[in-house]
Amino acid sequence: MPLEILLILVVLGIASIAVMLHLSGRSKRARLTAESAGAAWERHFPDDQVTGVIAAQDGHAALVTTSAGVGLVWAFGADTVARHLVEVDLDDTTRGLRFRFSDFTAPSVRVALAPEERQLWRNTIQAT
Amino acid sequence: MTDTLSFPDPTQLAVPFFVAAILAEFIWIAVKGRGGRYETRDAVTSLIMGAGSVASGLLLGFLAYGFFMLLWALTPLDLGTSVGVFILCFVLDDLRYYWVHRFGHRIRWVWASHVNHHSSQHYNLTTALRQTWTGTFTFMMIVRAPLILLGFHPAIVLLCGGLNLIYQFWIHTEAIGKMPRWFEAVMNTPSHHRVHHGRNPRYLDCNYAGVFIVWDKMFGTFVPEQDSEKVDYGLVHNLGSFNPLRVAFHEWIGIFRDVVQPGLTVRQRLSYAFGPPGYSHDGSRDTSETIKAKHLVRNPQDRGSPGFTQ
Numbered sequence A: 001m002p003l004e005i006l007l008i009l010v011v012l013g014i015a016s017i018a019v020m021l022h023l024s025g026r027s028k029r030a031r032l033t034a035e036s037a038g039a040a041w042e043r044h045f046p047d048d049q050v051t052g053v054i055a056a057q058d059g060h061a062a063l064v065t066t067s068a069g070v071g072l073v074w075a076f077g078a079d080t081v082a083r084h085l086v087e088v089d090l091d092d093t094t095r096g097l098r099f100r101f102s103d104f105t106a107p108s109v110r111v112a113l114a115p116e117e118r119q120l121w122r123n124t125i126q127a128t
Numbered sequence B: 001m002t003d004t005l006s007f008p009d010p011t012q013l014a015v016p017f018f019v020a021a022i023l024a025e026f027i028w029i030a031v032k033g034r035g036g037r038y039e040t041r042d043a044v045t046s047l048i049m050g051a052g053s054v055a056s057g058l059l060l061g062f063l064a065y066g067f068f069m070l071l072w073a074l075t076p077l078d079l080g081t082s083v084g085v086f087i088l089c090f091v092l093d094d095l096r097y098y099w100v101h102r103f104g105h106r107i108r109w110v111w112a113s114h115v116n117h118h119s120s121q122h123y124n125l126t127t128a129l130r131q132t133w134t135g136t137f138t139f140m141m142i143v144r145a146p147l148i149l150l151g152f153h154p155a156i157v158l159l160c161g162g163l164n165l166i167y168q169f170w171i172h173t174e175a176i177g178k179m180p181r182w183f184e185a186v187m188n189t190p191s192h193h194r195v196h197h198g199r200n201p202r203y204l205d206c207n208y209a210g211v212f213i214v215w216d217k218m219f220g221t222f223v224p225e226q227d228s229e230k231v232d233y234g235l236v237h238n239l240g241s242f243n244p245l246r247v248a249f250h251e252w253i254g255i256f257r258d259v260v261q262p263g264l265t266v267r268q269r270l271s272y273a274f275g276p277p278g279y280s281h282d283g284s285r286d287t288s289e290t291i292k293a294k295h296l297v298r299n300p301q302d303r304g305s306p307g308f309t310q
Helices: A003-023 A033-046 A115-127 B013-034 B040-074 B085-106 B107-118 B140-151 B154-169 B181-186 B190-196 B216-221 B246-259 B266-274 B288-298
Strands: A050-053 A061-066 A069-076 A077-083 A088-092 A097-100 A108-112
Touching: A003 B013, A003 B040, A033 A061, A033 A077, A050 A077, A050 A108, A050 A115, A061 A108, A061 A115, A061 B190, A077 A088, A097 B190, B013 B040, B040 B140, B040 B154, B040 B246, B040 B288, B085 B140, B085 B154, B107 B181, B140 B154, B181 B246, B216 B246, B246 B266
Parallel strands: none
Antiparallel strands: A050 A061, A061 A069, A069 A077, A088 A097, A097 A108
16 A cells, blocks of 8 residues: 555544544543542552542542552543552642652643642641 | 565555444444443554554564565475465464464563553554554564474465454454354454453453464463453553553663662563563562462452462
């Protein structure tokens, strides 16, 4: 197959599938409650015992306290990703907090938090 | 000698079919409301990985091809181009695929290339296209050497490899439950391959087959899909980025960081590169064996059931 034809097919194919998925509502992010965030954590780290969960009000992230320390679980598309909060830098942003991990597979996560939530999250992280 | 034999790359010719099949699967799921999940960024990442894999083949494919032609020049054997030779080559190349795939899960150096194929938490036809960009650097082309030295022309071997990959496209779906019993017994199917993509402790490191599931049954790596345990797709430690560059290279970077850390013996450094995924010199990480063992501590009733028999 000529390279130009292959390139056109690939670009149009990817673009049309992306548009179709987005317009059909497949770009929605997972929503987390305290219960589902705890379950999501145990899915990622089955050896941990979850002792507490603080879900963000927007439902896209949660701070989880466990037997192995505190961690963050967040919406990753329609699914979730979780990391223990080790080797992490915390920055304030205009809408909440940014977690910068020392992890090539999850470099940083922005979590939208109201001011009172942000303080609670910071206190919880610092307390552990 | 059939020195000038050549075939078009079947995977490139199949691109329009891939796109049409993805659209058909998505519409089927949307209409029926079951049979799989699609997510925009996940699917786009998979498709970009597929396009990058084709580009990688165009840029680096000459290395493997040159190696194969060198072997072809060395071997005194030429089995010709009959239909029988083609069929035999397809079956033997599938056996080759089984072992390369098994190495891809048991040797971190090869896993670094293959891991991206398992990095989606979804399982649909776009996942099939989430292919490696770095396969050349695993040097797994060596596993094809016996075929060429036995007298299978490199063009036939490469054609069989391409057809093998095309076969594996359709099995990346939740839209098909089980195929007829005779088919499930011999062929790799959506059910068998769903298990292969599972991160559940039960489903780790099994069902490596490409086309014929009989290889897993022969070599003791077959685990049937359990009605009682839904497959949880993705990696043991799922990625937190849709960036194709991070998907493609993260494990290579992980190997580099591990190998160069101070205070290790040469054996430990080699083990980080060529040991099983999850190896660590201080036992701080889990391999599939320790993940299964920990699961059995939490769930002793699973001991002896499929996936926990060893």
